[in-house]
């Protein structure tokens with residue numbers, strides 16, 4: 001099961017049966033104590049999602065609390081502050097994950113603020129429509145918040161709310177808010193975020209949470225809930241190409257079918273499909289399910305596909321549309337988040353797992369790490385727990401890959417230790433190509449070569465050095481796009 005499937009499973013098994021309107025999946029993240037629980041608790045409270053008996057329990061438990069700045073209700077008690085109350089015998093169930101407003105349902109995927117939970121954060125983030133990144137207005141974005149922003153980008157979240165919280169503690173000062181907002185835009189400008197909405201809030205007092213705050217007249221944007229009500233669930237393109245990772249091959253008398261779950265797109269009997277690994281193609285004869293044959297199988301459907309010709313394929317193959325197939329690659333470049341306490345070791349054995357395939361890794365080389373101060377990538381060769389790194393992976397044999405930016409469902413993977421199977425990293429494919437790079441066919445883009453040619457106008461200032469790297473990367477990408485394996489040596 002890959003990262004996304006894990007979350008799907010979790011959400012599907014916990015979701016209430018009845019549905020109202022579209023569902024928006026929210027990821028909440030931020031550093032410890034920035035006020036995440038208070039903000040979520042306040043949202044639940046104000047949207048009417050908390051039953052009366054729980055309201056009373058929270059009101060009673062809030063009495064005498066010293067952290068409330070004169071307020072009566074500790075909203076964080078609805079979430080992670082419950083431990084103490086549980087010990088006093090008050091139970092509040094975990095339905096807090098779901099709430100409904102007048103117009104739609106929400107599921108909240110909570111990402112704990114502590115560093116050791118980066119793995120949960122990455123897992124949770126992989127299926128959120130909107131990320132709410134919390135920042136304490138007194139401190140600005142902390143390292144952990146920046147790390148979370150980088151993970152949100154990595155897993156493809158495009159809609160981000162920057163909730164600048166505890167505005168009451170800085171006298172609702174506009175200049176501070178604007179500074180934090182501007183810094184965040186600057187820092188994340190290389191990311192793929194398409195919508196970033198900064199909102200000044202005070203979770204404890206409710207300012208700009210569900211309605212407009214009278215204490216921040218200078219802010220004319222939406223409140224948090226207003227913004228969420230207007231946000232669209234992240235949609236996959238309707239015409240996404242068909243992908244069907246083969247889980248198992250079924251044989252029953254004359255029937256030989258390939259079983260699995262459609263990862264994207266749709267297929268009908270008569271369509272021509274291709275197995276990228278073998279290059280073989282055939283037509284769909286039947287789409288079989290436990291409940292009889294189907295005229296179409298679309299994303300999320302678990303089916304068995306029978307073809308009009310026998311292809312010699314096995315678990316791990318990805319059946320696709322014939323004219324829009326994945327790359328059958330044994331060289332991939334990826335951005336990974338390292339989640340194991342054991343640091344990356346170039347000598348250790350790793351396996352790369354896609355939806356259904358398991359491929360031995362010949363080598364991994366780290367080329368850059370995201371610096372959590374600047375959110376820029378900097379050249380590096382090592383990586384340890386919680387790092388986000390760019391790497392190049394050579395595989396023992398080719399496997400079917402898509403670029404994550406084009407097809408997230410078949411463009412992500414996990415790396416596991418070949419010794420004990422423990423997950424060490426999750427990643428997304430940024431480049432894939434067939435034909436492993438060998439010393440003979442690899443073009444070496446050296447510092448010398450660049451200094452004499454493409455970068456001969458650049459000097460030694462920090463700016464010029466950054467420009468040098470940018471041009472080197474651009475030249476490498478250009479060469480790779482025409483199929484030339486490249487190593488940058490700078």
Ligand SMILES: Nc1nc2c(ncn2[C@@H]2O[C@H](COP(=O)(O)OP(=O)(O)OP(=O)(O)O)[C@@H](O)[C@H]2O)c(=O)[nH]1
Pocket residue numbers: 030031032033034035036037038039067068069076080081112113114165166167168169201202203204205
């Ligand atoms: N003055 C003020 N205090 C706030 C606000 N929001 C949260 N707090 C306080 O900040 C502290 C931390 O809030 P929590 O909601 O527990 O923070 P958290 O981010 O969930 O923390 P963890 O669960 O430990 O990750 C508590 O004492 C809250 O009462 C706010 O808007 N204004």
